[in-house]
Amino acid sequence: MSELSYDPAGVFAASGPLQRQQLEQLAPRLEQARKEVVELDLAAEEGQQTLDAHFLDMPQSILEGNQELGYDGVLASIQQTASRLKDQVNSVVLVGVGGSSLGLRAIMEACCGPYFNERGDSPRFYFAGESVDNDATRSLLDLLEARAEPFGIIVVSKSGATLEPAVAMRQLLGLLERIAAPGWPPINELVIPVTTAGSRLDKIADQLECRQRFFLPDRVGGRFSLLSPGGLLPAAVLGVDIVALLEGAVAMNERLVASAVGDNPALDYAGVGFLAETEAQLTVRVLASWDSALAASGNWYDQLLAESLGKDQRGATPIATLNTRDLHSRGQQHQQGRRDKLITNLVVSEPLTEPIPVGPAGCNHDQLDELAERTLPELLKAAREGTDEALLADGYPTTTLQLPAREVHWMGQFYQMMMIATVVEGKLLGVNPYGQPGVEAYKRNMARRLGLA
Numbered sequence: 001m002s003e004l005s006y007d008p009a010g011v012f013a014a015s016g017p018l019q020r021q022q023l024e025q026l027a028p029r030l031e032q033a034r035k036e037v038v039e040l041d042l043a044a045e046e047g048q049q050t051l052d053a054h055f056l057d058m059p060q061s062i063l064e065g066n067q068e069l070g071y072d073g074v075l076a077s078i079q080q081t082a083s084r085l086k087d088q089v090n091s092v093v094l095v096g097v098g099g100s101s102l103g104l105r106a107i108m109e110a111c112c113g114p115y116f117n118e119r120g121d122s123p124r125f126y127f128a129g130e131s132v133d134n135d136a137t138r139s140l141l142d143l144l145e146a147r148a149e150p151f152g153i154i155v156v157s158k159s160g161a162t163l164e165p166a167v168a169m170r171q172l173l174g175l176l177e178r179i180a181a182p183g184w185p186p187i188n189e190l191v192i193p194v195t196t197a198g199s200r201l202d203k204i205a206d207q208l209e210c211r212q213r214f215f216l217p218d219r220v221g222g223r224f225s226l227l228s229p230g231g232l233l234p235a236a237v238l239g240v241d242i243v244a245l246l247e248g249a250v251a252m253n254e255r256l257v258a259s260a261v262g263d264n265p266a267l268d269y270a271g272v273g274f275l276a277e278t279e280a281q282l283t284v285r286v287l288a289s290w291d292s293a294l295a296a297s298g299n300w301y302d303q304l305l306a307e308s309l310g311k312d313q314r315g316a317t318p319i320a321t322l323n324t325r326d327l328h329s330r331g332q333q334h335q336q337g338r339r340d341k342l343i344t345n346l347v348v349s350e351p352l353t354e355p356i357p358v359g360p361a362g363c364n365h366d367q368l369d370e371l372a373e374r375t376l377p378e379l380l381k382a383a384r385e386g387t388d389e390a391l392l393a394d395g396y397p398t399t400t401l402q403l404p405a406r407e408v409h410w411m412g413q414f415y416q417m418m419m420i421a422t423v424v425e426g427k428l429l430g431v432n433p434y435g436q437p438g439v440e441a442y443k444r445n446m447a448r449r450l451g452l453a
C-alpha cells in the first residue's frame with residue numbers, strides 16, 4: 001500500500017450502525033462543503049466572518065514563498081533560524097498552550113522517535129506554558145539553571161496574551177537574564193517569538209529587540225497552525241524535514257480536490273463521523289492509535305475536534321487512545337459499555353525499524369518458545385485484528401485510517417486530512433469550526449479573578 005487510506009467498511013457491515021448508501025446520499029453535501037472550504041472560505045472578506053480556512057493553502061503558500069500572504073522567504077528564514085539556534089544551545093523550551101503546543105508535541109513524537117532528548121544530536125526540547133503548575137515550573141527552572149548554559153525560548157502565542165504562556169515566558173526570560181554569562185549568545189538571539197503583529201508578545205519582542213520573530217497568519221487559528229511557522233520553526237530545530245511535512249499536506253489538498261466521495265479520505269472521514277453522530281447516535285469519537293509515537297497526534301486531534309465542533313450542544317466527544325496499552329484500561333468499556341462510540345483505528349503499515357522477534361530465552365517458563373520467531377509487528381497485528389474481531393462479534397465494527405509508514409510526508413498528509421475533515425464536518429453540522437468562545441470565557445473569568453480585567 002502506498003497511499004494513506006481511510007476504510008470505513010466496518011461500519012457498513014451487516015451488523016454495523018450505518019449503510020454505505022447513506023454515505024453515497026451524503027456525497028452532494030460533502031462536495032458542497034468541499035467547495036465552500038476550498039473556494040468560499042478563502043474568498044470571504046477579512047472581518048466579514050470569523051473564517052480561518054487559510055490553513056488549507058498555507059503549506060503551498062509557504063513552499064512557494066507567497067509574497068502576498070506574507071510568506072516571502074519564510075521557509076528559508078525558518079531553516080536559517082533553526083540552524084542558528086541548534087548551533088547556539090543544547091536546550092530549547094517551547095512556550096505555548098493548546099493549538100500553540102499540541103501540534104509540536106505531535107510532530108516531535110511522530111517524527112523524532114522516543115528518547116529524543118537523550119540522543120544528543122539536536123537540542124533537548126522542553127515544554128512550558130501549558131499550565132501554571134508550580135512544581136512542574138520549579139522543576140524546569142531548576143533543571144535549566146543547573147545546566148548553567150544558554151537555552152532557547154520559542155514562544156508561540158497567536159493572541160500574544162494568553163496568561164499561561166505569558167507567565168512562563170516571563171519566568172524563563174527572567175532566568176535567562178539572571179544566569180546569562182559572558183560568552184553566551186545575546187538574549188535577543190535566544191528568544192524567538194511567533195505571534196501576531198502588534199500583540200503584547202510582539203511588543204515584548206520589540207523591547208528585547210529579538211533578532212528573529214515570526215508571524216502567525218491572521219486567518220489561521222491556533223489548532224490549525226501546526227504547519228505554520230508556529231509548528232515549523234520548532235520542528236526544524238528538532239531536525240524534522242519540514243519541506244516533506246508541507247509537501248505531504250499539499251498532496252492531501254490535491255487529493256481533496258481530485259478524488260470523489262468514496263475515495264477521498266478527508267471527505268469520507270468527515271461524512272462517516274457526521275452520519276455516525278447524527279444518524280446512529282455514536283456521539284463519542286475514538287481515535288485508537290496502534291503506534292506509540294502517534295499518541296500525541298491523537299491528543300492533537302482530540303483538541304482539534306473538541307474545540308472546533310464542540311459548540312451549540314453539538315459535536316462528537318473525542319477520545320484518543322493508544323493500543324495495546326489502553327485495551328487494558330478503556331478496552332472493557334469500548335467493548336461492553338454504552339453503545340455511543342465510533343472507533344477509528346489509526347494504523348501504520350510498516351514500522352520504521354527492522355521487526356524485532358520475540359526471541360529465544362534460556363527457559364520456557366513464560367511458555368513463549370512457540371512465539372520466538374514471531375515479531376513485534378506480528379503481535380501488534382494479531383492484537384488489532386483480535387480486538388476488531390471481538391468488537392465486531394459484539395455488533396460494534398470499527399473503521400481504519402492507515403498510513404503507509406510513520407514518515408514525515410505521511411504525517412503531513414495525516415495532519416492536513418484531519419484539519420480538512422474537521423472543517424468539512426463543521427459545515428455538515430452547521431457549526432463554525434473556527435474560534436473557541438467557550439475557552440475565551442474562562443480566560444476572561446480567570447483574568448477578572450486575578451484583578452487583571
Ligand code: PA5
Pocket residue numbers: 097098099100156157158159160161162165221222223224307436439
Ligand atoms: O486552538 C486554539 O486557537 C487555542 O487552543 C489556542 O491555541 C490557545 O488558546 C492558545 O492561544 P494563543 O495561541 O493565542 O496563546
